[in-house]
Amino acid sequence: MNSKNIQTPGVYINEKEAFGNAVVPVETAVPAFIGYTPQAEYEGESYVFKPQKITSFTDFQAIYCLPTPPAPAAPVQQYxxxxxxxxxxxxxxxxxxxxxxxxxxxxxxxxxxIYYLYNSIRLFYANGGGDAYIVSTGAYGTPSGKPITPGDQIVNPNVQLADLTKGLRLLKNEEEPTMYICPEATLLSLDNNSTLMQEMLLQNSEMGTAISIFDIIGGRAPDPIMYTEDIANFRNNVGTQGLNYGTAYYPFIGTTIMxxxxxxxxxxxxxxxxxxxxxxxxxxxxxxxxxxxxxxxxxxxxxxxxxxxxxxxxxxxxxxxxxxxxxxxNMLPASGAMAGVITTTDNGEGVWSAPANTGIVEAVSLPIKLTSKQQDSLNVDAISGKSINAIRFFNGMGILIWGARTLDGNSLDWRYLSVRRTMIFLEQSCQLACRSYVFQPNNANTWSAVKAMIGSFLNDIWKQGGLQGATAADAYQVECGLGSTMTAEDILNGIMKVTVKVAVVRPAEFIVLTFVQEMAKSS
Structure with a gap:
């Protein structure tokens, strides 16, 4: 209360805030699906090329599925x-x-x-999905009335690169999605698929808010011997920019979703x-x-x-x-299911936990059963360094996700998907919290408040197991102030700099057991 405003004698109450601002953790598992839907209309309003948030499969049905006629009429085929x-x-x-x-x-x-988005959404929710964004690029196209040549890759001319890239660019205005998924990208030609993947990674790296989950052309019906050509095509076509914002899974999965x-x-x-x-x-x-x-x-x-x-x-x-x-x-790309698995892992363990060594609900078969030796070349590529996560079958355990790497497999900083996603989570949470200090005085009081706010948030993450270190000091450091993160010139220019150092948890991808024989000893 400003004493200059007091003009009438009496008793006045002046309340002070006892607690500083807090960092509110952002959501970590909000996929954005881009592709073709049975329809895109609700109450007379078109939802084509309009990013829409849904919270359940019921929401998806209401907007993007054809109306179901009342009984006893048979349900409409959505796909x-x-x-x-x-x-x-x-x-x-x-x-x-x-x-x-x-x-x-x-x-x-x-x-x-052939389209994949509708069933990918079903797989997403079957595997624990929650909030999601849908960008419908329109309804299904006209059938050709002709089959493909047996053994050929499926290329659907109704799936247009221009449609998918238009839908992708609309997400530039949406900060909440943390995963981009185009299930029908594998229905494009190799060249168009390459262009789309590179645009997705470029947008990911520019925005810094989301990763892209890719499927691989050829993963639907791999040749037991020549499947390596599909892997090579993918690595050649995905480009070199923003690789730490992308992850890929191979092969497709046989499901019971239909x-x-x-x-x-x-x-x-x-x-x-x-x-x-x-x-x-x-x-x-x-x-x-x-x-x-x-x-x-x-x-x-x-x-x-x-x-x-x-x-x-x-x-x-x-x-x-x-x-x-x-x-x-029922042979479907794995990206939709992976979005659900990631959501379940985030909700149960935390974004810092690797979404691997777990099953996929509704997955019952694989078009190729990779061995450990075959996975070697997927996991580590000496030339490009572009890692691909395998989905494998293990006797007695079934189908498991056996990898948790980004495409940037040669990077010690960004090799692991959980590390990349944890850093996005920390960066975005702190960035949004710091907005409340925009236009505040750039002085020691503000610096202390910002340090305390971010430090309290990181301390909570450390206690939950998201940061490694025996003590909080080992897990993170927050610095903000003149002489440490800022110069006098920065202050004159209205710039406040905060430096945050974190020790992110990395998965134990390789567990080495050492056995040594010891001579028998007398009892």
């Missing part, structure tokens, strides 16, 4: 990949196939109908019953039950789901085909 059976002269060397009437048929998708109720006969041959009939009602072995079902479908007496259930019960061939289709549709 409808199209598959074809293509007859082969010989047993296919690549890709999935079935043997029918003595001939081999490859089961291959229409590339224009169930048999999510697909039906309309996912085969574009729903053309004439192309399906030779498989369920072949001329060489007519099936009256299957023929009757197809007639009822054509006449509209059966819904797609009813027809699907009926065909599954009467035709072993149809059941086998749908099983193969479901397995293929």
């Amino acid at each position: 409808s990949p199209q598959y074809y059976l293509v007859k082969q002269k010989l047993q296919p060397e690549k890709g999935d196939y079935i043997l029918f009437n003595g001939a081999f048929y490859s089961i291959v998708p229409d590339p224009n109908t 169930q048999s109720t999510d697909i039906n006969y309309t996912n085969l041959f574009g729903g053309d019953l004439k192309q399906l009939e030779p498989f369920v009602n072949p001329a060489s072995a007519p099936d009256k039950t299957a023929a009757s079902i197809l007639e009822k479908v054509a006449s509209g007496e059966l819904t797609p789901n009813q027809a699907n259930n009926a065909l599954m019960n009467c035709s072993k061939v149809y059941s086998s085909i749908m099983k193969h289709v479901l397995n293929d549709a």
